[in-house]
Amino acid sequence: MMAVALRCSRHLPALLYCSSFAVMRALPRAPAGCPALLLGACGQCAHQLLLTRQLATKKAKGKGQSQARVNISAALVEDIIDLEETKEDMQAVVEALKEDFSRNLSVRTSPGALDHIMVMTKDGKFPLNQLGQISQKSPQLIIVNMTDFPESTAAATKAIRESGMNLNPEVDGTIIRVPVPKVTREHRENLAKLAKQSTNKSKEALRKVRNKNINQIKKFKNQVSEDTIWMLEKQIQQMTDSTTAEMDKLLAAKTKELLG
Missing domain, CATH: 3.30.1360.40 (Gyrase A; domain 2)
Known part of the structure; x- marks a missing residue:
């Protein structure tokens, strides 16, 4: 996977990973009158950013295709948000769920x-x-x-x-x-319900982390380009979706263990 750096002297740089570098190389130069030139940024960079966003939207709507992903360099947006800290906060929610499963949800x-x-x-x-x-x-x-x-x-x-x-x-x-109670089917099912409840609470905690970071990004909507805000929000949502999927896998494994 190749990376394309989008830089401009008046807008915050962003690093966007595109699934097809060949497509990016083939992007046409901004024609006269292109709306991208009105963003106040380097015309060519803004034009490429606009086309990249359109490409991501088009790919997301394609049949049988997964949504295009963005991956912004944390160092390039550190003045807006600490993406590494965001990742750590989300992972802390997962670790707390693991601890709860291990400590409180055992068959014996x-x-x-x-x-x-x-x-x-x-x-x-x-x-x-x-x-x-x-x-x-x-x-x-x-x-x-x-x-x-x-x-x-x-x-x-x-x-x-x-x-x-x-x-x-x-x-x-x-x-x-x-x-120590005997391990009955009813006891196993009750533990599985508790595991589901714990996971739902963890997902709620995760949503709070997500919303906190989205709100942090929006504070800069008047200082950076709309596309920078869009990519950061998409990055946060991708991190949230990935963490949610990890918790769902933990729940599935724990449920299988509890129900036998």
């Missing part, structure tokens, strides 16, 4: 699954493993020893019960016994 409950259950105490919220010692006495029983913070035993019991992990803890003094 392990001691580690209880570690980060948040317990509300009079002094604030704390992970369960900071308040009690968690161990597995047998494949069917997990023990939480609350000797160090006995006053938080009731709160810890409530947090375990309301964790959404289908657990029914029993209290014996400062010891919380957590029977």
Whole structure:
């Protein structure tokens, strides 16, 4: 894939990857009276940018063809938006979803699954493993020893019960016994529903990242060309679509694992 650099002394440079370099080489020079010359940029560059955009739109409408992609050099638009930071923010949403799947959506409950259950105490919220010692006495029983913070035993019991992990803890003094439920079909289906809900929440978080960046780009609509704004918005949407597809693959794999 070849790259065509579009530069102009009065407009922000942009780097656009075109699927056909031969097509770009064959672009005609801007004729007299071409609307592109009115953009205030280098006439030839503006004309090529206009034709490139038209080419992308035409390709997107073609039968059986995927939409043309743009790939703008982050260094060339750093004064408008930090694309690398945008990518990192989107990936952070994916990583949080992976962590949620691993920690809270397992067919079989392990001691580690209880570690980060948040317990509300009079002094604030704390992970369960900071308040009690968690161990597995047998494949069917997990023990939480609350000797160090006995006053938080009731709160810890409530947090375990309301964790959404289908657990029914029993209290014996400062010891919380957590029977590990049998893996029923109903339990598997409930976990799959939770996985779907978690994915939807992650997609909502992703949309917030997208909207934040789109709004950032629009702040510069009076400072750079319309086509620069168009390409940046398209780039952000491509990143969003790619991240959404990654989350859908994670959900499909997790659902298959949970339902067996």
